[in-house]
């Protein structure tokens with residue numbers, strides 16, 4: 001009887017917990033970037049496969065992380081992973097519509113484990129690139145959006161004051177026009 005009571009308490013708290021997570025996720029996905037891209041367009045991003053990781057040599061290469069900088073994971077949706085497997089954009093072919101990439105940024109954290117190592121610390125932001133040539137003709141088919149997270153208040157907000165913020169993103173990504181404006185190749189694994 002006592003054991004059964006404990007089981008029902010556990011079940012009840014698990015249910016509350018699941019509802020709590022669903023609500024928090026729902027809130028975040030109501031955000032919209034100033035250029036009209038909704039966070040909800042990337043609802044399943046946390047499940048996308050890893051393309052690569054990166055760690056800028058100084059904090060200047062980090063979107064919202066102050067010194068000592070950040071550590072990042074670049075991930076891609078299934079269309080983008082297939083694209084890499086088809087050797088695009090390395091072969092100079094354009095990335096197809098529907099492909100999307102994300103870059104997750106954490107503050108860099110030094111840890112002394114079995115050996116000193118940099119690992120993800122506080123989560124800071126997630127940046128997206130979405131290919132849709134009809135929707136984003138002015139930026140060579142790529143739509144850009146970044147959503148920033150404030151750990152202290154546990155809140156999210158869309159980055160950018162006006163739709164033109166995306167021109168700054170694309171301006172820098174134009175450096176890698178030859179790989180259809182994407183910096184990160186898909187390394188062997």
Ligand code: HEC
Pocket residue numbers: 053054055061072074101102103127128129144145146159165166168169170172173181182183184185
């Ligand atoms: C000053 C140059 C610069 C600007 C501005 C810039 N990026 Fe990038 N971006 C990079 C570099 C370099 C990488 C690859 C290295 C890394 O992991 O940071 C990258 C990588 C990415 C990736 C992973 C896919 C890829 O191309 O490798 C995404 C997604 C991304 N950026 C989105 C954005 C968004 C959204 C903005 C604007 C809010 C933006 N970027 C602005 C330089 C820039």
